[in-house]
Amino acid sequence: MNPLVPPARFETRPVIVLAAGANAHVGFLEFFAASIRNTRTRRACADAVGDFLAWCGAKGVAIS
Numbered sequence: 001m002n003p004l005v006p007p008a009r010f011e012t013r014p015v016i017v018l019a020a021g022a023n024a025h026v027g028f029l030e031f032f033a034a035s036i037r038n039t040r041t042r043r044a045c046a047d048a049v050g051d052f053l054a055w056c057g058a059k060g061v062a063i064s
Contacts, residue, residue, distance in 0.1 A: 014053040020063040 017028045036042040
């Protein structure tokens with residue numbers, strides 16, 4: 001299993017994830033760092049999620 005290191009894109013966590021609390025933050029890291037073994041797949045998923053979270057931020061989507 002990979003060490004709990006997120007892809008470079010998520011060296012700083014997306015604000016929407018941080019706003020969701022500690023459990024969301026840990027789950028976010030576990031998903032990208034531990035459950036996706038292939039580096040290229042992990043990077044592609046991180047890019048897609050990063051784009052989506054940026055879109056959410058631009059639209060003012062908030063965690064309630």
